[in-house]
Amino acid sequence: MRIGSVLLSLLLLGGCAQAGTMTVKGERPVAPHPRFGTSRHFDADLLRFRLAGAQREASAKRLPAIPPPRHIDCMRRKCVALTFDDGPGEYTGHVLDLLAAHHARATFFLLGQMITDETRDVVRRMASEGHEIGNHSWDHASLPGLSSESLRRELDRTQEAVRKATGVRMRLMRPPYGATGPALDTETKQEGLAQILWAVDTLDWLNRNPTVIAQRSAAAKPGDIVLMHDIHPTTVQALPRLLDELDRKGFTYVTVSELLGSTTPGKKYTNR
Ligand code: NI
Numbered sequence: 656m657r658i659g660s661v662l663l664s665l666l667l668l669g670g671c672a673q674a675g676t677m678t679v680k681g682e683r684p685v686a687p688h689p690r691f692g693t694s695r696h697f698d699a700d701l702l703r704f705r706l707a708g709a710q711r712e713a714s715a716k717r718l719p720a721i722p723p724p725r726h727i728d729c730m731r732r733k734c735v736a737l738t739f740d741d742g743p744g745e746y747t748g749h750v751l752d753l754l755a756a757h758h759a760r761a762t763f764f765l766l767g768q769m770i771t772d773e774t775r776d777v778v779r780r781m782a783s784e785g786h787e788i789g790n791h792s793w794d795h796a797s798l799p800g801l802s803s804e805s806l807r808r809e810l811d812r813t814q815e816a817v818r819k820a821t822g823v824r825m826r827l828m829r830p831p832y833g834a835t836g837p838a839l840d841t842e843t844k845q846e847g848l849a850q851i852l853w854a855v856d857t858l859d860w861l862n863r864n865p866t867v868i869a870q871r872s873a874a875a876k877p878g879d880i881v882l883m884h885d886i887h888p889t890t891v892q893a894l895p896r897l898l899d900e901l902d903r904k905g906f907t908y909v910t911v912s913e914l915l916g917s918t919t920p921g922k923k924y925t926n927r
Pocket of ligand 1: 741791831832
């Protein structure tokens with residue numbers, strides 16, 4: 656239907672161009688193109704714009720196939736849950752490549768406002784490769800300072816953005832800055848979201864040093880949730896080293912839900 660209308664526009668544009676072989680006074684006539692006539696009447700920008708719109712619409716309707724959850728016994732195996740906050744961003748695709756090379760699943764706490772036409776495909780890829788997606792608010796507001804209406808909006812808009820992009824209904828959230836409180840406890844309980852904090856803070860936003868970040872992550876103990884941010888290039892640079900190190904120690908990389916098993920909405924978790 657859409658593709659048809661684009662083709663129709665193309666033909667119409669071609670037709671208009673052929674019909675209107677005008678010459679401006681003083682200019683030499685241009686030999687008409689067999690399809691588009693004289694090129695100055697052919698609006699390539701408009702055509703590109705329409706084609707891009709049709710492609711956007713087609714891709715907006717495509718939902719990823721989500722792999723089934725794995726049953727990993729983290730009582731017997733050394734599990735670690737790597738988590739990445741504040742994306743999706745320009746480095747997220749590279750993070751997914753590195754994780755794939757180590758058969759590692761991780762959890763991404765996304766900001767709703769970062770899910771755009773440009774980043775939607777990487778969010779879909781995340782879901783299709785078995786990573787977990789969690790809610791990190793719409794715009795990284797400190798949630799305890801908000802009215803209950805604004806707080807709900809921060810969570811709901813992000814739930815909706817992820818649902819539209821992937822079909823996934825998120826069951827985890829991470830409060831920006833780890834800032835929580837009674838109002839957030841109540842709201843997350845009502846919305847069916849567990850609050851996920853962390854056991855290991857790499858402080859990768861503060862120390863932009865891949866060696867230090869890799870050392871801090873690799874110090875994780877079995878059952879830990881590790882906090883990182885996929886928006887910093889230094890964190891991405893640290894990843895190969897920290898994955899090698901955790902591989903060497905015999906860790907299995909799991910999502911937060913795989914680590915914790917069932918979670919209770921409203922409740923806070925830092926590790927297993
Ligand atoms: Ni954050």
